[in-house]
Amino acid sequence: MKLLLICICLISFTAVAGNEKNQPSDEKKPTPVALVKKIVKDVKYKESDESDWEIAKTGEPLFDGGLVKTGTKSLALVLFIDGSGLLRVRENSILNIYGDRDGKTLNKNAFLEKGLVGFEVSKQEDEEFKFTTPTMVASIRGTSGALGHEEGEGGDENQCDGISTLILNEGDVDYQTNCGDQGSGSVGGGGFVQIDGDGNINTGDNSNDQEDILNQTSSIDTKILRLQVEEGLLEIEYEPE
Amino acid sequence: MRINIHFSLIFTAAVILVNVNNHAQVSNSIASVEFGAALENNSVQVSAEMLPVTGIAKVQIAYRAFEESEFKINEMELIGNTAYFTIPSEAVKLPAITYYFIVTFTSGEYETYPLGIEQGENIPLELTVLATSPKDKEILILSPSPGELVDIKKLFLTISLIKASDGVDVSKTKIFLNNQDITDKCLFAGDVILFYGENFPDVVSLGQQSLRVELYDSEGKFYHSTISTFTSTKSSTLKLAETRFDYNGSIKAESRNQKFSGVSEWFNNIGIRASSKYEDFAARGYLYVTSEEKKYLQPQNRFSATVEYSDIAKVEGGDIYPVYPDLILSGKRVRGFNGEINSGYFNIQATFGETRRDVEGKLVETYSRETAPLSSNVIEIDSALYGQPYGKVELGTFSRQLFAIRPSFGTGRTFQLGFTYLHSKDDYNSIEFGSKPKENLVVGSDLKFAIDDQRIVFRGQAAVSLNNSDISTGDLTDEQIDSIFTGSGGSSLGDDAESFKDLKKLVSKFITFNQFIGPVNPEKLASAAGEAELQLNYFNNNLRASYIYRGNDYKSFGQDYVRTDVKGINISDRVRLMQNQLFLSLSYEKLLDNLQNTKYATTGYQTINTSVSYFPRTDFPGITVGYTRYDNQNDIEAGSINEAFMVDNYTNRFFTRLNYNFEWGVKHNSILNIATSSRIDDAINGTDAKYTSVSLNLNSYWTRDLSSNLYLITYNSEISAQPFNYTTIALGGRYKLLQDQLNVALNISPSFGDFERLSVELLSEYLVIQNLRLTFQFRYYNYPNISSDSVAGMILRWNF
Incomplete structure (x- = not known):
């Protein structure tokens, strides 16, 4: 079933990304879950785990199971197609996008493998918006903040490796552990929760460093490096530190 | 079709x-x-x-x-x-x-x-007022966002119809960019429609772009549409913008001639607006210079400059309209400076400037001490200069300075507590021929809190004022106070002169303390004003209850239009039903005056407002039916000694409005209004009044370039048995020529009956070059057997 889905996605993507991608067709195509609204420097995407990484372009649609990867000093803005959420995928991050459509509702799940994501999620009515990391599941009800996941020494081999930190600017989030001791709770605006691979939970009010992270992830200010090369002026847009 | x-x-x-x-x-x-x-x-x-x-x-x-x-x-x-x-x-x-x-x-x-x-x-x-269509939420234009500045090379459109009704056939959706159908250039990916500008460079142009999305149902019938605008620009311009520098503005110059009652007069003016943005800084400037500026009038020219840093700080100077709690300062032009710092936890706003400029009066006649009549416009003058100590003058206007400051705590989204201080004073030395310079002091506090995602909102404000109606004599001296308290039995102020001096010492730090300071009855809250409002937004109801209190002596020089000497309640509810198609509105208000017993009787003002509005999604007119009743009464009876102050009247008012878009050959939209009102006044000098008006407005769109409008109103009134009836017909059209470069409009509107007038309006607008428009307008008004007036003018407008 999953393979079939992947095939459909691939076929759809081929139609989207191909030379005739703007030609409408009678064939009913699947609906993307999100799109890449802005790209700075090095952003790649793939249709699913089984696909290869490809260079993403502005406006790239992301289907259920799609992944986005950012390189050093890079940034991707990901927008969900129900207009419910905007994610700022910061440098050196990998984010998986999942969407489960049920009639007019779209249940979303953004799985952060590693890196840092700033988010603004509008109030969810009957829909679900989840952030997951290897160690945490967070249900969003309408909030803004940042989610980061640092890989541990075990690397990709250990599913419960690393430590995740959710920093909230406003709103409320229910969280639960994904590994180790089962635990859950909620955190409000101005607070954070940190969960490691053993299921240890640490919560509290945001520190100054965490507020800095919020400020950093809530902006998309970029810098442009201009180089005069033989072919003309080369401009490289990148995310400043 | x-x-x-x-x-x-x-x-x-x-x-x-x-x-x-x-x-x-x-x-x-x-x-x-x-x-x-x-x-x-x-x-x-x-x-x-x-x-x-x-x-x-x-x-x-x-x-x-x-x-x-x-x-x-x-x-x-x-x-x-x-x-x-x-x-x-x-x-x-x-x-x-x-x-x-x-x-x-x-x-x-x-x-x-x-x-x-x-x-x-x-x-x-x-x-x-129309309700926003719930269908608007069915079309999500994800990219570009409204008003977004986008790189023309990277332009892509994303329209999501994931929320569209089941009756909508997504495949029949039409996409228009600047009125050009680009549907066949779009990719339909399920319920998402994508358009990549780079594949169709000829389609996208620079400048403001209009994106229109039309939805159709499975039978191909039009369902709904929405319009969004954005601006496309070159990469280099966008880079400039992304380095956070952007600017735009406009210049508008007008010259017009007015002929009124046989007198011809020219007016010229020029207005320049400019705004720029650099990173989180934004700056705006405005300059308006007109030939109507006269030194004997209040300023007609306007100028202002504003610099803002994000939402955190703002400084503005020139002609500004600062907004404070509306009991204290609101809607008032101040020529001066306003500054704000909003950190969220603590905010402060301060304003300083002139609300009136000085306009010198005129000496008409001089009098000796013996012959001077007692009149408000006979004042003391400089006898050395004018030969006599008194003069009859046309009174001038003192310049009036204002200072206000408001520290507050909280962002205002869920909580804010503010304190306001306002001081305003006439400059006695600003003119020679003036009378009774005034001074005003107001202090107040305001509070807002909102919980449960703004479903429960409370707002309140209160203020107290001190007013001095004549500061020309300055503060009372200690000797003058002693003289008041000297004598047998003391004075009505008591017999403690020292306490009174202490009071003067304290109050005079803030406002001139003399015999003209008020209120005279502060213990009765004569100069206090307050209001509180609670809003509950649950179950499609918007329930609101408020209470107001305004003492009869409350006065703020920052707010000229607060109704005083009134207190009472207002309760209203608005209900949305049938998925925002049916709206019910009901309100009740009961107000009383004479709070400080300064009138012969207390009058009650009772108002009931009701309305039902139906805005169907189907092909059917939108309808609003409303009823209002005003009841005003006091307990003075006819034949009593105070019958001249008797109030006893009620008014019933009914209205119906229909608006309907229909297709009859071509598209039309129409609005029909019917209103009738009857006032019965049983007071001795009361005036009965009734009126009925019926109006119809019909706009028709014959071709892309030609549209017309028809307006018809018949108005019949009778005030104190004196009828006044008239009918007006207005017929006009607008035509676009030269590939939209030239717009021509003509309107002719005759009125018949007790009001006779012929109005003709001709307007043409020509796009000379991009962003530069030249407009010619001519209006002619003929009042039979009275006069013929006209306005003719040219306007040149350049946007940059």
């Missing part, structure tokens, strides 16, 4: 963006009034075009939401012969906004539009 739909959508609008032209109101000063889109909870732009009369000093608009009884009065921005104002979103509630205008002339006289509002001879006008 396609074309018809096309036009229906261009003028969608039309219904929503109907420009309401009140061609038919009798007025000596206002020719017509136009409104922008009147959508619930959205601000509305108003412009009032003046008749070719001279000597208009200022134009004000008085407006209120349907369920309220108190009008808010704000000064409009007078540019050339048009006055502009934006009604804030809070006042735009279903089913209508009630409004009228106040035009003040340089002579100090004023009139309302419609005429006779304050005399009860006419009633205010109403602007129908």
Whole structure:
């Protein structure tokens, strides 16, 4: 079933990304879950785990199971197609996008493998918006903040490796552990929760460093490096530190 | 069929963006009034075009939401012969906004539009407010965002129809960019539609772009549309913008000739607006210079400059309109400076400047001490200079300075507590021939808190004022105080002169302390004002309860239009039913005056407002039916000694409005208004009044380039058994030529009956080059056997 889905996605993507991608067709195509609204420097995407990484372009649609990867000093803005959420995928991050459509509702799940994501999620009515990391599941009800996941020494081999930190600017989030001791709770605006691979939970009010992270992830200010090369002026847009 | 739909959508609008032209109101000063889109909870732009009369000093608009009884009065921005104002979103509630205008002339006289509002001879006008369509939420334009600046090379459009109704056939959706159908260039990926500009470079142009999305049902019938605008620009320009520097502006120059009652006069003005942005800094500037600026009038020229840093800090100078709690300072022009710092936890705002400039009076006649008559315009003058100690003068105006400061805590989203201090004083030395310079001091506090995602909102404010009606003699001296307390039995102030001196010492630090300071009865809260409001938004109800109290002596120089000597409650509820298709509104208000027993009797003012609005999604007219009853009474009886002050009247008012878009050959949109009102006044000098008006407005869109409008109103009134009836027909059209470079419009509007007038308006607008427009306008008004007036002018407008 999953393979079939992947095939459909691939076929759809081929139609989207191909030379005739703007030609409408009678064939009913699947609906993307999100799109890449802005790209700075090095952003790649793939249709699913089984696909290869490809260079993403502005406006790239992301289907259920799609992944986005950012390189050093890079940034991707990901927008969900129900207009419910905007994610700022910061440098050196990998984010998986999942969407489960049920009639007019779209249940979303953004799985952060590693890196840092700033988010603004509008109030969810009957829909679900989840952030997951290897160690945490967070249900969003309408909030803004940042989610980061640092890989541990075990690397990709250990599913419960690393430590995740959710920093909230406003709103409320229910969280639960994904590994180790089962635990859950909620955190409000101005607070954070940190969960490691053993299921240890640490919560509290945001520190100054965490507020800095919020400020950093809530902006998309970029810098442009201009180089005069033989072919003309080369401009490289990148995310400043 | 396609074309018809096309036009229906261009003028969608039309219904929503109907420009309401009140061609038919009798007025000596206002020719017509136009409104922008009147959508619930959205601000509305108003412009009032003046008749070719001279000597208009200022134009004000008085407006209120349907369920309220108190009008808010704000000064409009007078540019050339048009006055502009934006009604804030809070006042735009279903089913209508009630409004009228106040035009003040340089002579100090004023009139309302419609005429006779304050005399009860006419009633205010109403602007129908429409509900936003729930269908709007079915079309999500994800990219570009409204107003976004995008790189033309990287432009992509993303439209999500994931929320569209089941009846919508997504595959039949049409996409238009600048009215060009680009549907066949879009990719339909399920319920998402994508368009990549790089594949079709010829389709996308630089500048402002209009994106229109049309939805159709499975039978191919039009379902809904939405329009969004954005700006495409070159990479280099965008890079400049992304390095956070951006600028734009406009220059508008006008020259016009007005012929009024046989007198011809030229007016010239130029207005320059500019704004720029650099990273989080934004700056705006405005300069308006007019030939109507005269040193013997209050300023007609305007200038201002504003610098903002994000939402955190703002400094503005020039002609500014600072907003404080509206009991204290609101809608007042101040020529000076305003600064704000908003950190969220702690915020502060301060304003300093001049609200009136000095205008020198004129000496008419001199008198000796013995012959000087007792009159308000006979004042002491410099006998060394004028030979006599007293003179009869045309009184001038003192310049008036104002200072206000408001520290506050909280962002205002969920909580804010503020404290306001305002001090305003006439400059006694600013003119020679003036009388009774005044001074005013107000302190107040305001509180807002909101919980449960703004479903429960509480707002409150309170203020106390001190007012001195004549500061020309300065503070009382200790000797003067002693003289008051000297003598047998002391004075009405008691017999403790020292305490009184201490009081003077304290109060005079803030306001001139003399015999003219008020209120005289502070213990009765005569100069106190307060209001509290609780809003509950649950189960599609918007329930509101408020209480107001305004002492009869409350006065703020920062707010000229607070109704005083009144207290009471207002309860209202608005209910949304049938998925926002049916709206019920009900409000009850009970107010009482005579709070400090300064009148012969206490009058009660009771108002009941009800309305039902139905805006169906099907092909059926939108209907609003409303009823209002005013009951005003006091307990003075006919035949009593105070019968002249008797109040005993009631008014019943019914209205019906229908708006309907239909297709009959071509697309039309129509609005029918029927209103009737009857006032019975049983007071001794009471005035019975009744009126009925029926109006029809029909806009028709014949081709892409040609549209027409028909307006018909018949008005019948009877005030004190004196009938006044007239009918007005307005017929006009607009035609686009030269590939939209030239727009021509002609309107002819005769009025018959007790009000006779022929109005002709010709307007042409030519796009000379991109961003440069030349407009010619000519208006002619003929009043049979009275006069023929006209306005002819040219306007050059350049946007950069």
